[in-house]
Amino acid sequence: MIFNEIMTKYWSNDIDKQSIQNLYQNSVNSSDLTLNLNIAFSNKDKSSLENCFFVAYTLNLFSIENEDIISKLILENWHKEHEDIAGLFQRKFNKNKKNIQILLQAINNIPEYLQVDDFKYPYIRKLIYAIGAQPEKDNIKTLLMLAKSEDEQVAKLALHQIEKRKQLGRWENK
Numbered sequence: 001m002i003f004n005e006i007m008t009k010y011w012s013n014d015i016d017k018q019s020i021q022n023l024y025q026n027s028v029n030s031s032d033l034t035l036n037l038n039i040a041f042s043n044k045d046k047s048s049l050e051n052c053f054f055v056a057y058t059l060n061l062f063s064i065e066n067e068d069i070i071s072k073l074i075l076e077n078w079h080k081e082h083e084d085i086a087g088l089f090q091r092k093f094n095k096n097k098k099n100i101q102i103l104l105q106a107i108n109n110i111p112e113y114l115q116v117d118d119f120k121y122p123y124i125r126k127l128i129y130a131i132g133a134q135p136e137k138d139n140i141k142t143l144l145m146l147a148k149s150e151d152e153q154v155a156k157l158a159l160h161q162i163e164k165r166k167q168l169g170r171w172e173n174k
Contacts, residue, residue, distance in 0.1 A: 002028055003036045007051040020058050028055065030063040037069045044078045053081055067093045071102045077111045083123055089130035097138040103131050104142065107154070121153050128154075132161045140165075 006024060009015045015023065033056050040048040056062050062070075070093060074085040086106070089099055107127050114123045131142050143165070146158035 001036050001039060001048060001051075002032060003051045003055045004048055006055050010054075017058055020055065024055070025059055028059060028061065030061050030065045033061040033063075034066050034069060037066060037073070041069060041073060041076070044076075046079050049073070049079050049081055053084055062088060062092050064093070064095075067096070067099075071099065074102060074106045075109055077109075080111075080113060082106070082111055082114065083126055086123065086126035086130050090126065090133045094130070094133040095135065097135045100131055100134050100138055100142050103127050103134075107146075117153075121157070124154060125157050128157045128161050132165060 002024075006015075006020060006028075010017075010020065033052060036048065036052050039045070040052055056066075070085055070088055073079070074082060074089070086103075089103060093099055107124055110120055110123065114120050128143070128146065131139055131146075133139070134142075140162075143158050143162050147155050147162060149155045149158065
């Protein structure tokens with residue numbers, strides 16, 4: 001896997017981040033990322049997944065082509081990339097209303113390493129922000145539903161996102 005090879009060179013100090021950009025920008029693409037993410041997923045290989053994310057961020061490789069595998073990864077509990085994935089749903093994968101159901105599943109399936117409140121609620125906040133970034137009307141219905149959650153923190157976070165959307169003028173006409 002090319003991503004593991006790149007990171008082996010990086011960790012042995014043979015190349016730095018700038019060198020990764022210079023050497024691989026035109027030879028590694030989003031399709032390579034999808035392939036490597038799928039291999040890491042199939043093998044439940046944490047290290048390879050971390051390598052994929054590092055190189056993908058360095059080379060700006062995340063694209064709509066990766067959305068399906070990323071949607072699967074956020075619901076898996078064998079890795080520690082959940083917060084990065086939540087951020088991708090907010091910034092990159094925010095044009096598909098089906099993502100809302102995936103993000104709701106993620107809220108209900110918090111990985112063990114994020115179960116402590118100090119980590120859990122910042123992660124849930126990222127998921128709720130990602131829901132807010134999804135297509136209008138569907139995101140609004142979901143935020144309203146979350147605002148009625150029995151979990152006071154979830155309700156508070158959803159209400160905050162609703163208020164933020166109102167301030168940005170993204171609420172009244174929906």
